[in-house]
Amino acid sequence: MPETNxxxxxxxxxxxxxxxxxxxxxxxxxxxxGMLHGKLLRSPYPHARILRLDTSKAERLPGVKAVLTxxxxxxxxxxxxxxxxxxxxSMVHDMLILSDRVRFAGEPVAAVAAINPQxxxxxxxxxxxxYERLPAVFDPEEAMKxxxxxxxxxxxxxxxxxxxxxxxxxxxxxxxxxxxxxNTYETQRVHTCYMEPRVCVVDSDARGNLTVWSSTxxxxxxxxxxxxxxxxxxxxxxxxRPPYIGGGFGGKLDISFLEPISALLSLKTHRPVRxxxxxxxxxxxxxxxxxxxxxxxGVKKDGTFTARYAKSILDTxxxxxxxxxxxxxxxxxxxxxxxxxxxxxxxxxxxxxxNMIGGGFRGYGVPQAAFAVESQIDEICDKLHLDPxxxxxxxxxxxxxxxxxxxxxxLDTYRFADxxxxxxxxxxxxNRRSKGSGNGTKKRGIGLACxxxxxxxxxxxxxxxxxxxxxxxxxxxxxxxxxxxxxxxGCGQTxxxxxxxxxxxxxxxxxxxxxxxxxxxxxxxAPTHASRVTxxxxxxxxxxxxxxxxxxxxxxxxxxxxxxxxxxTGNGRVYVKGAxxxxxxxxxxxxxxxSPYVRMVPDGMQRTSLQEKGTVMGVASxxxxxxxxxxxxxxxxxEVDTETGEVKVLRVVYAxxxxxxxxxxxxxxxxxxxxxxxxxxALMENLVFDQESGACLAGDFLSYKMPTAMEMPPEIKSVFIxxxxxxxxxxxxxxxxPCAIVPAPAIANAIYNAIGVRIRELPITPxxxxxxxxxx
Amino acid sequence: MKQIIHLDINGEAQDIAVEPYHTLLQVLRDELGLxxxxxxxxxGGCGCCTVLVNGKAVYSCMVFAMTAQGKTITTVxxxxxxxxxxxxxxxxxxxxxxxxGYCTCGMIMSAKAYLSSDGSHLPGDLEMRxxxxxxLCRCTGYQKIVDAIRLAASRRMETxxxx
Ligand code: FES
Ligand code: FES
Numbered sequence: 001m002p003e004t005n006x007x008x009x010x011x012x013x014x015x016x017x018x019x020x021x022x023x024x025x026x027x028x029x030x031x032x033x034g035m036l037h038g039k040l041l042r043s044p045y046p047h048a049r050i051l052r053l054d055t056s057k058a059e060r061l062p063g064v065k066a067v068l069t070x071x072x073x074x075x076x077x078x079x080x081x082x083x084x085x086x087x088x089x090s091m092v093h094d095m096l097i098l099s100d101r102v103r104f105a106g107e108p109v110a111a112v113a114a115i116n117p118q119x120x121x122x123x124x125x126x127x128x129x130x131y132e133r134l135p136a137v138f139d140p141e142e143a144m145k146x147x148x149x150x151x152x153x154x155x156x157x158x159x160x161x162x163x164x165x166x167x168x169x170x171x172x173x174x175x176x177x178x179x180x181x182x183n184t185y186e187t188q189r190v191h192t193c194y195m196e197p198r199v200c201v202v203d204s205d206a207r208g209n210l211t212v213w214s215s216t217x218x219x220x221x222x223x224x225x226x227x228x229x230x231x232x233x234x235x236x237x238x239x240x241r242p243p244y245i246g247g248g249f250g251g252k253l254d255i256s257f258l259e260p261i262s263a264l265l266s267l268k269t270h271r272p273v274r275x276x277x278x279x280x281x282x283x284x285x286x287x288x289x290x291x292x293x294x295x296x297x298g299v300k301k302d303g304t305f306t307a308r309y310a311k312s313i314l315d316t317x318x319x320x321x322x323x324x325x326x327x328x329x330x331x332x333x334x335x336x337x338x339x340x341x342x343x344x345x346x347x348x349x350x351x352x353x354x355n356m357i358g359g360g361f362r363g364y365g366v367p368q369a370a371f372a373v374e375s376q377i378d379e380i381c382d383k384l385h386l387d388p389x390x391x392x393x394x395x396x397x398x399x400x401x402x403x404x405x406x407x408x409x410x411l412d413t414y415r416f417a418d419x420x421x422x423x424x425x426x427x428x429x430x431n432r433r434s435k436g437s438g439n440g441t442k443k444r445g446i447g448l449a450c451x452x453x454x455x456x457x458x459x460x461x462x463x464x465x466x467x468x469x470x471x472x473x474x475x476x477x478x479x480x481x482x483x484x485x486x487x488x489x490g491c492g493q494t495x496x497x498x499x500x501x502x503x504x505x506x507x508x509x510x511x512x513x514x515x516x517x518x519x520x521x522x523x524x525x526a527p528t529h530a531s532r533v534t535x536x537x538x539x540x541x542x543x544x545x546x547x548x549x550x551x552x553x554x555x556x557x558x559x560x561x562x563x564x565x566x567x568x569t570g571n572g573r574v575y576v577k578g579a580x581x582x583x584x585x586x587x588x589x590x591x592x593x594x595s596p597y598v599r600m601v602p603d604g605m606q607r608t609s610l611q612e613k614g615t616v617m618g619v620a621s622x623x624x625x626x627x628x629x630x631x632x633x634x635x636x637x638x639e640v641d642t643e644t645g646e647v648k649v650l651r652v653v654y655a656x657x658x659x660x661x662x663x664x665x666x667x668x669x670x671x672x673x674x675x676x677x678x679x680x681x682a683l684m685e686n687l688v689f690d691q692e693s694g695a696c697l698a699g700d701f702l703s704y705k706m707p708t709a710m711e712m713p714p715e716i717k718s719v720f721i722x723x724x725x726x727x728x729x730x731x732x733x734x735x736x737x738p739c740a741i742v743p744a745p746a747i748a749n750a751i752y753n754a755i756g757v758r759i760r761e762l763p764i765t766p767x768x769x770x771x772x773x774x775x776x
Numbered sequence: 777m778k779q780i781i782h783l784d785i786n787g788e789a790q791d792i793a794v795e796p797y798h799t800l801l802q803v804l805r806d807e808l809g810l811x812x813x814x815x816x817x818x819x820g821g822c823g824c825c826t827v828l829v830n831g832k833a834v835y836s837c838m839v840f841a842m843t844a845q846g847k848t849i850t851t852v853x854x855x856x857x858x859x860x861x862x863x864x865x866x867x868x869x870x871x872x873x874x875x876x877g878y879c880t881c882g883m884i885m886s887a888k889a890y891l892s893s894d895g896s897h898l899p900g901d902l903e904m905r906x907x908x909x910x911x912l913c914r915c916t917g918y919q920k921i922v923d924a925i926r927l928a929a930s931r932r933m934e935t936x937x938x939x
Contacts, residue, residue, distance in 0.1 A: 013872075016869040016874045017869065019874050019881075020877075021812070021861070022853055023880065026877075029811050193914045278818065279819065490876025491915075668920075673915045676913075701816075701819070708911075708912065709921070
């Protein structure tokens with residue numbers, strides 16, 4: 001493993017100073033001269049046709065500059081998630097920017113732009129809409145029945161997608177089994193709860209060119225999708241990269257109604273238009289899809305899987321958007337791939353209902369699957385008296401084996417067994433008591449859950465393009481301007497990429513600054529999603545830095561009258577290998593490169609070397625070579641109050657093979673935040689809707705309960721198992737999502753260990769615990 | 777109809793014309809350009825908008841600007857002295873308490889209000905968590921925020937012991 005100076009150290013985030021002194025860089029702060037404020041009129045009904053829309057009064061209100069109705073919006077259906085035209089073409093296109101048919105309570109029917117938000121709000125009340133109410137359906141299984149209200153003409157029985165994957169011989173597998181387990185698990189709708197609301201400002205010029213600022217996780221995706229929604233070429237849209245956004249967690253991957261509507265209002269008024277969601281609007285815009293998972297699993301006495309079947313029903317809400325792909329990732333990375341089983345079959349249903357549209361959320365379908373799979377493994381082990389660690393080891397993949405999804409890749413580094421071993425040691429697994437054996441009313445239990453296989457990006461699956469790019473430029477004072485399309489949504493992408501550049505170039509971290517970028521000035525990057533940035537974008541940043549370094553060495557070799565391979569860089573200097581005092585500062589090298597080739601001196605013209613001239617730069621755009629898998633195991637201790645049903649998480653040990661850890665403190669922060677999201681999913685969060693009106697009943701933080709500092713366990717311990725991934729930047733793989741996937745099943749299994757009753761439906765509220773204990 | 781109110785903001789006396797329906801948050805952000813206080817919900821549920829009013833941490837989205845007449849307001853912009861940060865801000869950076877940063881200014885103000893009281897003991901975990909119980913964070917799991925408050929508190933103890 002090569003020695004590193006900056007990579008592998010807990011560094012201070014370059015953006016932290018700005019954030020503790022006010023945080024100017026958030027998109028929510030963007031203001032332009034002459035800017036108007038937009039507001040959306042949303043349907044109060046979950047399913048209705050618009051018969052008449054009268055905007056005349058609203059238009060006459062002083063201060064109102066434009067009202068937008070469905071008749072003025074483009075008629076082409078678009079896909080708000082897929083940025084890659086080839087993949088988007090195969091997806092269900094079922095969205096219009098504004099339609100005269102609404103399919104969930106809250107779908108926009110019109111929009112207003114006014115000189116301030118108050119007037120815009122007032123104008124909404126002056127718009128008169130006649131609706132014809134249509135029958136609505138909120139339960140996906142009801143929606144699949146014959147005779148249920150049809151939500152989209154193209155989807156009989158409201159089934160948007162029905163993927164199916166199978167290998168081996170399922171029947172034979174079940175025959176070979178000593179025991180067969182059948183269980184159903186259900187998860188609820190939860191919100192990503194990014195703290196910065198969705199917001200955008202769109203400006204236009206007289207030729208219809210658009211400039212966009214938005215709280216988005218994908219710079220280029222916003223460009224591609226907005227252009228497709230509006231039916232204009234991509235080069236007519238410029239998206240400006242925000243220095244950072246206030247969280248995303250998958251909830252800001254798609255374009256919502258916001259950007260296309262702001263664009264249309266701007267084109268109509270020739271002024272910049274800003275729309276900011278209220279928190280209520282955020283709550284009804286994106287959420288993790290509820291999924292019901294039926295599992296049938298055959299095992300040998302010793303715990304070897306012989307057959308596995310799963311059927312998943314996913315409620316995608318009014319439109320298929322993420323719902324189709326979330327379901328595939330759910331089936332693949334949640335069910336089929338993490339463990340080995342020769343005979344397997346999975347089928348899924350993406351089902352339309354009149355609920356809000358589901359979205360992306362850390363884990364992208366897999367938290368729902370992991371809750372089912374990891375809970376059932378615990379049930380199997382309990383019944384067959386097997387050790388849950390041994391069971392998982394028996395059925396998992398091994399280091400050096402082929403990747404189960406793409407045989408072109410190998411699991412070069414894969415330390416799942418170490419995760420289990422080290423995690424078990426830290427929590428004291430061997431002292432785990434048998435279920436429900438504690439004395440008194442407060443009972444403790446320890447549980448385990450894993451995500452044995454994950455991704456470092458999307459190469460191989462799904463088949464969207466995955467390349468990243470970087471441009472960097474050195475300044476005469478030694479500062480390095482790094483420019484990338486990569487969005488930092490809070491996880492520290494800017495920090496990690498800067499560390500990689502500083503390490504490769506041999507400059508101090510402080511010398512590197514992430515600077516301005518927009519879709520016209522930098523190469524493409526895929527979204528900040530799929531745990532991909534450190535690995536994929538990291539490789540591109542490293543390559544660009546490597547190119548700039550090569551140039552530094554060339555110039556320095558000419559200046560020092562030696563050869564490039566005789567030189568190395570470090571700490572902002574370039575010097576003769578092994579002799580750090582024989583050299584120059586990188587700043588001096590850049591100064592030489594930036595100085596005139598021909599100089600006037602008293603006795604005439606003086607020429608320097610032409611080879612030394614020109615701005616020192618590095619540019620890269622490349623797709624990653626592989627998709628290495630991290631592996632993870634989480635151990636949790638809980639205390640259940642059998643009188644009140646309350647669950648307290650006491651201890652958490654999270655063991656994760658992420659390859660080389662680039663920034664240990666940042667990595668811990670990811671794990672701690674991931675646990676909060678997973679614990680909320682497990683115990684308390686629930687975005688509930690009225691089953692008659694379809695109205696959201698948890699549209700603010702007073703009714704939507706997510707964990708505060710008070711509910712969180714006193715300590716979350718991260719154990720990083722460092723393997724050296726040969727295809728990753730400095731050996732790194734990925735981190736972000738598994739730590740948000742495993743908490744729910746780990747907590748559910750710990751609750752079972754504490755009280756001996758199994759709850760198969762999230763969230764595990766005190767009411768459910770008391771009911772399961774027969775106390776309600 | 778707008779009315780003039782008098783406020784002391786970050787040590788500077790200001791007369792500002794406000795509408796009766798303007799919240800303090802709106803006035804800070806939109807009229808005064810003090811964008812450290814953030815709007816996360818506008819309904820008293822997240823704490824991103826926390827500022828100090830007469831030394832107490834309040835949700836500025838839940839206070840009509842008019843009711844702040846004559847009061848002393850401190851926002852995050854009032855903490856640092858040029859490039860020299862307040863010890864709480866410094867501790868947030870060093871402890872790794874900042875991720876997306878959207879909750880950060882509100883968190884810092886709550887921590888600041890809490891740490892401005894008696895500085896003679898090192899606060900317990902529960903006490904520190906109570907101090908930020910009204911501030912939501914979706915990124916950090918709060919662990920490193922608590923670490924930051926502890927770090928600031930211990931430095932404060934050292935300083936008061938020396939002084
Ligand atoms: S914005 Fe004031 S509490 Fe959320
Ligand atoms: S740091 Fe993102 S919400 Fe707290």
